[in-house]
Amino acid sequence: MKQSQSKKQVALGLAVLIAIFAVFYWLVTSLWSWFSELNSDLAVGMLTASSTVIVATVTLVLGRYLERVKEAESHLRSQKIEMYDEFLKQLFSLFHQERSQDSEDLVSFLQEWQRKLVVWGGPNVLKAFIQWKEYMSYKEPDAQTVFLMDAFFRAMRRDIGLSNKNLDKGCFSHLLLRHASLFLAEAKKNPNVTLKEVAELEKKLGL
Known part of the structure; x- marks a missing residue:
């Protein structure tokens, strides 16, 4: 409104x-x-x-x-920053927390956040989020899941006036995955590699 x-x-x-x-x-x-x-x-x-x-x-x-x-x-930019930061805090907590979060709380958060996205989100951010969300709904987490997340992050940065220059594809995986370099190397060899397969490789390598 x-x-x-x-x-x-x-x-x-x-x-x-x-x-x-x-x-x-x-x-x-x-x-x-x-x-x-x-x-x-x-x-x-x-x-x-x-x-x-x-x-x-x-x-x-x-x-x-x-x-x-x-x-x-x-004013619009400040609202966008606050909303995007709210989502990133929740996402990072999911990746780095030791105990699992209550699924009902997570669903409630996403429903409320998506409502805000409709009002404040830029068109490219909305499109990137939907593509990422739809892909995760029917595919096992794989390299494409991470790259769509990466594209979503880039869209948010552009929407608040930040540049993505010199940021390689998948660079944001380093902020969420423990062994992002290994993941990116495997994804380069096999674009359809799953995160489960990467986790098994990490165990074999003693990482």
Whole structure:
């Protein structure tokens, strides 16, 4: 709802700005036509004074409009950061906690978080999350599961203005998997390798 209101405010602001420029153009053309009929010295003086007032007015209005847009964008970005961080805290706790979390609590959290995602999430983030979620619903956890998660993380970073430059595919697996380098090496050899197979290999290697 808040995001919708922000978009309406931006649209209204653009409409007002267009109207102001239209009025400004009309005033300039009308004044120019009028000034052309006056004495040259008088016309130059009046044109100079009028231009100063008009430019100052347009600058003030434009500055306030851009300030409102910046405030709306800043508010939206802060909401996104808070929401994405909330999800990452929950996800990291699942990977690193010693005891399993209550499934009912997890389901409740995801339902509430997905509601927020509809309101605050960017389109690319929403798309990446759905692809990851759908894949996990019918496939055993494998390399593609991790890479879709990686793509979801990248989408969140882009949505809040962060760059993913020089971040290799699968780099975020290092933050969640104990032996991410081994996983990435196995995934390179077999794109369909499962996490269970990687775990068995870790045991064989004594890791």
